[in-house]
Amino acid sequence: MDVIIEQYFDLDIISDNFSVVLDGFWQTLLLSAIGGALSLTWGLILALLRQTPGRAGAPIRGLAIAYIDTFRGIPMLLILLLVSGSLGAFAAEGTLPQSIGIPRWFGKPDPFWYGIMAITITYGAYMAEVYRAGIEAVPGGQMEAARSLGMSYRQSMRQVIVPQAVSKVIPPLLNDFIALMKDTSLVSVIGFVEVVQAGRDIQSETFNSSALTLGAIFFLIVTIPLARVVDRLIARQQERTSRTGGGAGPAPTPSPATAGPTGGPV
Amino acid sequence: MADAMLQLEGVTKSFGELEVLRGIDLEVAKGEVVCVLGPSGSGKSTMLRCINMLEPPDDGQIYLEGTDICKQGGKGESGWDVDYVRRRVGMVFQQFNLFPHKSAIENVALAQRTVLRRGQGEARTKAAALLKRVGLADKLEEYPERLSGGQQQRVAIARALAMDPHVMLFDEVTSALDPELIKEVLDVMRELADEGMTMVVVTHEMGFASDVGDQVVFMDGGVIVEQGKPKDVLESPKEERTKRFLGLVLEH
Numbered sequence: 001m002d003v004i005i006e007q008y009f010d011l012d013i014i015s016d017n018f019s020v021v022l023d024g025f026w027q028t029l030l031l032s033a034i035g036g037a038l039s040l041t042w043g044l045i046l047a048l049l050r051q052t053p054g055r056a057g058a059p060i061r062g063l064a065i066a067y068i069d070t071f072r073g074i075p076m077l078l079i080l081l082l083v084s085g086s087l088g089a090f091a092a093e094g095t096l097p098q099s100i101g102i103p104r105w106f107g108k109p110d111p112f113w114y115g116i117m118a119i120t121i122t123y124g125a126y127m128a129e130v131y132r133a134g135i136e137a138v139p140g141g142q143m144e145a146a147r148s149l150g151m152s153y154r155q156s157m158r159q160v161i162v163p164q165a166v167s168k169v170i171p172p173l174l175n176d177f178i179a180l181m182k183d184t185s186l187v188s189v190i191g192f193v194e195v196v197q198a199g200r201d202i203q204s205e206t207f208n209s210s211a212l213t214l215g216a217i218f219f220l221i222v223t224i225p226l227a228r229v230v231d232r233l234i235a236r237q238q239e240r241t242s243r244t245g246g247g248a249g250p251a252p253t254p255s256p257a258t259a260g261p262t263g264g265p266v
Numbered sequence: 267m268a269d270a271m272l273q274l275e276g277v278t279k280s281f282g283e284l285e286v287l288r289g290i291d292l293e294v295a296k297g298e299v300v301c302v303l304g305p306s307g308s309g310k311s312t313m314l315r316c317i318n319m320l321e322p323p324d325d326g327q328i329y330l331e332g333t334d335i336c337k338q339g340g341k342g343e344s345g346w347d348v349d350y351v352r353r354r355v356g357m358v359f360q361q362f363n364l365f366p367h368k369s370a371i372e373n374v375a376l377a378q379r380t381v382l383r384r385g386q387g388e389a390r391t392k393a394a395a396l397l398k399r400v401g402l403a404d405k406l407e408e409y410p411e412r413l414s415g416g417q418q419q420r421v422a423i424a425r426a427l428a429m430d431p432h433v434m435l436f437d438e439v440t441s442a443l444d445p446e447l448i449k450e451v452l453d454v455m456r457e458l459a460d461e462g463m464t465m466v467v468v469t470h471e472m473g474f475a476s477d478v479g480d481q482v483v484f485m486d487g488g489v490i491v492e493q494g495k496p497k498d499v500l501e502s503p504k505e506e507r508t509k510r511f512l513g514l515v516l517e518h
Contacts, residue, residue: 139361139363141359141361142363142365144359145365147348148318148352148359148426149356149376149377149425149429150349150353150377150429151381155380160376163367164366167367
């Protein structure tokens with residue numbers, strides 16, 4: 001028993017390395033915040049492209065569907081390796097300018113930005129599907145009413161459909177964000193020190209896992225409250241739905257804060 | 267006819283194999299109220315939806331104030347001058363279709379701002395005046411979920427009126443309402459008719475049709491079976507199908 005406690009909860013190791021692990025977690029938070037914001041935006045754009053109306057919109061719809069299917073179907077780790085391996089090579093060949101092939105924007109190293117790209121590419125596809133569920137859950141009469149007032153398709157989407165769709169899917173989007181946050185640890189594979197890598201480095205120096213435990217605790221401090229927020233939002237939506245007796249949102253999913261190894265939605 | 271607001275000539279519409287409209291001819295004079303009756307599935311709603319191009323007709327002509335709104339013909343929305351039509355034709359739906367994320371006054375102001383490019387102040391002033399006119403002066407900032415069905419439908423009427431339409435289409439606007447709420451909506455429509463609004467009203471309210479209608483149209487199986495003065499059609503129908511329908515409706 002003592003051996004276990006010492007292996008995972010060695011207070012000396014935790015206090016000695018607290019600031020290193022906290023620095024790592026700060027990088028995790030940065031990856032999550034920037035990657036999350038970009039994924040939310042890119043996902044909405046993809047969802048709208050997927051809904052392009054009419055016969056003329058068919059090629060755009062097709063491309064959007066192909067993109068979403070492709071990047072939901074590939075592990076993010078693979079995307080990360082593809083991005084980080086090839087962009088640098090293109091820059092070296094001169095196919096891409098140095099500033100894009102080896103991005104060092106805002107003083108952050110290139111693995112950080114490769115990570116942001118991989119997160120956005122992958123989670124944009126996941127979130128596009130969430131937005132799509134929201135858009136499809138808005139009753140058809142809403143678009144008809146907007147169009148019958150003379151509003152264009154774009155105006156109707158912007159003013160009437162998207163605001164309703166987004167408010168319906170905030171809980172599942174938050175769920176995806178929790179999964180995204182956990183997946184940022186993959187960026188350690190290309191040499192970026194975030195919280196998991198920081199803990200691993202300490203583990204290999206000390207043969208003790210307590211720094212990783214500390215990292216896990218940092219994660220839980222953020223993800224558990226987020227999961228509670230999701231639950232509360234879902235409860236509120238259900239209350240609303242049962243009161244107005246209609247206009248139900250897409251089926252809410254339980255929070256994946258405690259889901260599988262990488263927690264990615266499938 | 268010089269003062270025709272709306273003319274339909276040989277309008278047809280199919281959904282796949284199903285022929286919903288099989289050649290509709292109809293003329294609506296300026297200021298006239300036409301009430302459309304008929305069993306469900308007779309094509310009444312589809313006719314209205316063709317008039318404002320929510321469902322573009324397959325064939326035939328529709329003239330709005332003398333202008334052929336199906337200029338280029340052919341199927342598909344791109345062939346039709348959709349904006350021209352919708353800015354002149356207001357529509358009210360059975361299910362109200364208010365925007366649930368906007369208050370009553372914002373519901374009425376939204377399209378004024380986006381379509382007519384009215385400023386926020388002007389749009390809201392007009393919206394407030396219209397909501398007052400439909401008896402909802404005290405509900406301006408209320409959200410749809412907190413309004414009764416009758417109140418929601420009156421907001422929807424105000425919303426359509428805000429675009430200064432030349433014709434108003436009503437698609438079974440009282441069918442989803444509790445009986446005690448029907449009158450408040452019909453009263454608003456009656457006032458509109460008195461003020462000279464041109465209206466095409468699909469309804470099951472026989473009382474409204476006979477009191478307010480200048481013309482009653484009976485549709486069945488995608489064609490107009492009989493039309494004329496309310497008194498003639500409702501009290502002494504000539505066609506067998508009309509008689510049967512009215513018999514069934516008036517029985518209870």
